[in-house]
Amino acid sequence: MALSRKKFLDILIGLGGFGSLAAFTYPIFSYLRPLPSTEAKVNTVKAGTASGFPPNSSQIIKFGRKPVILIKSESGEFSALEATCTHLDCIVQYKKDTKQILCACHNGIYDISGQNLSGPPPKPLQAYSVKVIDDEIVITTIVT
Amino acid sequence: MKNSLQSKIENWLDERYDLSPIRKLITHKKVPLHKHSVWYYMGGAALFLFIIQVITGTMLLLYYKPGEESAYESVRFIITKVKFGWLIRNVHSWSANLMVFFVFLHMFSVFFMKAYKKPRELTWVTGFLLLGIAMGFGFSGYLLPWNELAFFATKVGTDIVGVIPIVGEEIKLMLRGGEDVTGATLSRFFGIHVAVMPAIFMMILGLHLFFVQKQGMHEPEGFSKLPDEKKKYIPFFPNFMLKDATLWLVIFALLSFLALYFPWELGPKADPFLPAPEGIKPEWYFLFTFQTLKYLPSHVLFMDGELFGILFFNVAGLIWMLIPFLAIKDRPGWKIQPMTVIGILVLIFMIAMTVLGFIT
Incomplete structure (x- = not known):
């Protein structure tokens, strides 16, 4: 044709x-x-003294640009979790009364190990390793 | 004296540009008088509030400084130091909310009067787009004071975009200007709020108003079936416009009352390392989507609950926009028509979710 x-x-x-x-x-x-971030990747952060951290309380730590929630249980054990909710990116908080982690944006509940218990969060919070060296709390990324 | 000067100017222009088509466009329209005529005023009310938005927004621009270290401080400066700065900001915030309210009212009144039907399909579509942009204005403007509530609202709102399959992550990255909500997001939202959206809004608004003016007012079924001698009309110009202006004055009084007695709080400055405060809620016009997302479980069918919710609202929005093209015909024997039933259900769902969002 x-x-x-x-x-x-x-x-x-x-x-x-x-x-x-x-x-x-x-x-x-x-x-x-946007350009990729040029900031160096943070793998370890020191988070103050273990003795100065009251039991059944929490603190949000700057892990590079990421917020990490550090929790000391009533029995004195530490856990560190990524503080960004797996649902829609809000920053979570530790509830002393229920001893659970709450995301106030959409009522997502996690347990102290970061496991999603109820509400909309689809995944658990990513865990970090916490060690106490000479009374100093050291949070480290867990390499999988 | 004034009239002769006016007519001289008009004649001068007429001689050169032939104003008869414009004159015809203004004068040919007449407004039907019936028991539902009050709904004809809602669009004009939204337009009036948009004009206020433009004026107060431009005024705020003179002092507002975008940036992680300056946005919050500049808004605080506006409301505490600049003379009547608090008033301008309050009027801007309140008129934004009232505008969205009147746009919703306008949309539902058009829906229930079935004014979206042929030949006004594109008036409906452009109107729906205007509602979408008005909500986008609200969302982008909400971040600009860089306070705690705004920060989390933007985190959630932009993360929702990221849920969209394939392109979501890329759009989220472009909206945020990076992985997280930062000063880069603020710059982008500022640009979108004061330049991109007004330009698109004005173009679509121009089309919308042109369609309305060209096709004239819609006559509801009950009115159009009346014999000609029983149909009552008033000219759009100047009679209806003067009535419109009266309502604008009432709205202006209401706006002044709200701005004076219910100041818009600034709240604490955004801190990316603080948890979201309990009881955090978005603006009322996003509350029904927010509440629905709250009720969705983490997984629905084979997908994440949030993805399901977002797909649901997007598909529902698309169907709503295309309603004039959907062939659900009226059933002559039915007391309430199928489309009316759909509209009532949508309205009940939205109101119920909004109320639940407020009280829970």
Whole structure:
């Protein structure tokens, strides 16, 4: 089937149009895409003294740019968990009365080990390793 | 004297640009008078509040400084130091909320009067888009004071976008300007709120108003079936416009009352390392989606509960926008038509979830 002159020109101009569109949009999208973070990845953080940390309490620690919740149970054991709720990204809190972790945004409940118990959170909170060295609390990423 | 000057200017313009099409567009429209005529005023009320938004928003721009270290401080400066800064901010916040309220009222009144039907399909679609952008205005503007509530609302709102399969993560990254909600997010939201959205909004609003003006007011079924001698109308210009203006004055009085007696709190500054406060809630117009997400379990069918909820609201929104093109025909024998039933159910669901969101 012979290609008419008009059809040929239509295709040619159409291809040129698409090419131009791609040439416009690619730089725009690249510009809008944020640069990857250049901050060094943090693997260990010191979080104060164990003796100064009251039992049945919690504190949010800066783990690089990430918030980590450090909890001391009533029996004096430490646990550290990523403080960002697995549901929709809010920062969780430790409830002294129920001894559970609550995300106030949508009422998500986790236990002290980070296991999601009720509400919308689909996954447990990621755990960190906590060691007490010479009374100093050291939180470390768990390498899986 | 004034009239002759006005007519001189008009003649001068007419001679050069032929104003008759504009004159015709303004004067040809007439407004039907019936027991539901009050609903014709809702769109105008929303338009008036949008004008207030533009004026007060531009005024706030003169002092507001986007940035993690300056946004909160500049808003505090506006409300504590700038003369009448508190008033301008309160009016901006309250008129934003009232605007969304009137847009909802306008939309549901159009729905129940079946004014979306042929030939007004595109008026409905553009109206729905305007509601979407108005809510986007609310969402993006909410972050600008960089306070605690705004920070978490933005975290949740942008994370919701990330749930969308395939493109979600990429859009979330672009909206946030990085992995987390930071000063980069604030800059982007500021740009979206004061430049991108107003430009798109104005274009769609222009189209919407043009459609309304061109096609004239919709006549509900009961009215259009009346014999001609029983149909009563008033001219849109100037009669209806003057009535519109009266309502605008009433709304302005209400707005002043709210702005004076119910100041918009600034709250504490956002801190990415503090937990979300208990009882945190979004703006009332997002409350029904928020409450629904709260009730969803972590998994629904084969997907995460949040993904299910977000897909549900998006599909429902799309269907709502395309309602004029959906062929659910009226049933002559039915007392309440199927579309009315759907509308009532949607309204009950939204109101019930909003009320639950408030009281729980």
